[in-house]
Structure formats: structure tokens, C-alpha cells
Amino acid sequence: MxxxxxxxxxxxxxxxxxxxxxxxxxxxxxxxxxxxxxxxGLNGKTSDTAAVYEMVDIDESRFVTVEFITRTNTGMAWQFNAQTQRVKVHPGQISQVNFTAKNPADHLIVGQAVPSVSPGPAAIYLNKTECFCFEQQILQAGEEVTMPMRFYVDPQIPKDITYFTVQYTLYDVTTAEPQVAVNQG
Known part of the structure; x- marks a missing residue:
């Protein structure tokens, strides 16, 4: 060779x-x-587990405005909306906003909401104690539900962050979890 x-x-x-x-x-x-x-905490990713609300000092000297945006991923048949578009909260104050979802299709659909926060650094200060995004949502044909989200903004949030947006994107995961759909239907 x-x-x-x-x-x-x-x-x-x-x-x-x-x-x-x-x-x-x-x-x-x-x-x-x-x-x-x-x-x-970059890229606006939030925790996918519930925060435990322990009595924290509420900072009544300032407000943080939280805006809620909803969207459905391409191909998701549901109608998905935030009942409250914007809320002003004191850091440390527990608040609740509700979202509605309706399945106008003629068959069961399993949905999963994925949150993101903008600006990204604010994500680590958003603490959700209850959220529909922690679990998949199963809606029968024509069914409509109200889904709560309870949260508080950590009082440690920097003073320059006075406004942030939480966007929930709803995905159709029916085919990804066929055993769930079969068990529920």
C-alpha cells in the first residue's frame, strides 16, 4: 500500500x-x-412546577404590570383566550387570572400550553402556584373550560422591570399521547 x-x-x-x-x-x-x-432564566422559560407561596412581604411601594397573550400553534383547533389581558400587581401579592379554552372540533383534543416570558430575565421572578400549563388539558368535542393561573411576582424583582409579558402557546398533543385520549374518550 x-x-x-x-x-x-x-x-x-x-x-x-x-x-x-x-x-x-x-x-x-x-x-x-x-x-x-x-x-x-434566559429565553423567557418559566418553571414547569408549582411554586409554594409562603407569606412574603408584599412590596406595596411599587407595581409590576403583567400582560397575558395567548395563541394556538398551527393546526390547533381550539379557541384560547385570556379573560384578563393585563394586571397590575404588587411584588409578593398573590393574584389569579383565568383563561378559557373551547374545542369546536367534532372530536376529543388534548392540549398542552407552553409559557414564555418577555423580557426573558423576568421569567425567574414569575412564580406560578397553580397553572393549567402544568398538565395536559383534555377537551371533548364542543367542550369549554375556564382554566386558572395563580401567581405572584417575587419581591426581589429588579426595580427596572416594571412590565413583562407572559405568552401561552397551546399545542395539540393528541397524537403524542394516544393512551390519554383513549382512556378519556
Whole structure:
């Protein structure tokens, strides 16, 4: 075997190793991004578990305005709205807003709401004690529900954050969880 052939084989092996490494890194990016967002509160990701409300000092010297936006992902048949578009709260004050969802389709649909907060740094100060987004929502054909969200804004929120937006995007996860739909229907 010639020297050139040996060098070509080494190069091919190195290039294949690089391709495999890049492919593996691509798969690792999603979980790494999730961990990064959870740790830093960037990208407006909120916690997906209920916060425990312990008596905190309510900062009555200031208000924070929280705006609520709803949307459905492409292909989601539900009608989804916030009953309250905007609320002014004192940091530390527990508040509740309600959302409505209606399934106008002629079949059962399972939905999952995913929240995001803008600006992103405000996400770590939003504490949800109860939220429809913690669980999948199952609506029969024509069914309509009111879904509460109880929350408080952490009094530690920086004074320069006086306004933030919480957006809920509703996804159809019926096919992702067929056993749930079968058990309920």
C-alpha cells in the first residue's frame, strides 16, 4: 500500500470522526440549551412546577404590570383566550387570572400550553402556584373550560422591570399521547 493511500485512509477516518462528532453535538444541543435556560432564566422559560407561596412581604411601594397573550400553534383547533389581558400587581401579592379554552372540533383534543416570558430575565421572578400549563388539558368535542393561573411576582424583582409579558402557546398533543385520549374518550 502506498504512502498516499495510507494518508487518504487516515484523512477519511478523521473526517468521519468529525462528522459523527458534529452529529452527536447537534443532538446534545437541545438538552444543553434547556439546562442553560433553566439555570439562567434566559429565553423567557418559566418553571414547569408549582411554586409554594409562603407569606412574603408584599412590596406595596411599587407595581409590576403583567400582560397575558395567548395563541394556538398551527393546526390547533381550539379557541384560547385570556379573560384578563393585563394586571397590575404588587411584588409578593398573590393574584389569579383565568383563561378559557373551547374545542369546536367534532372530536376529543388534548392540549398542552407552553409559557414564555418577555423580557426573558423576568421569567425567574414569575412564580406560578397553580397553572393549567402544568398538565395536559383534555377537551371533548364542543367542550369549554375556564382554566386558572395563580401567581405572584417575587419581591426581589429588579426595580427596572416594571412590565413583562407572559405568552401561552397551546399545542395539540393528541397524537403524542394516544393512551390519554383513549382512556378519556
Amino acid at each position: 502506498s504512502q498516499q493511500t495510507k494518508q487518504n485512509k487516515k484523512l477519511v477516518v478523521k473526517l468521519l470522526a468529525i462528522v459523527v462528532g458534529m452529529f452527536g453535538f447537534g443532538f446534545a444541543l437541545v438538552p444543553l440549551y434547556e439546562v442553560f435556560c433553566d439555570l439562567t
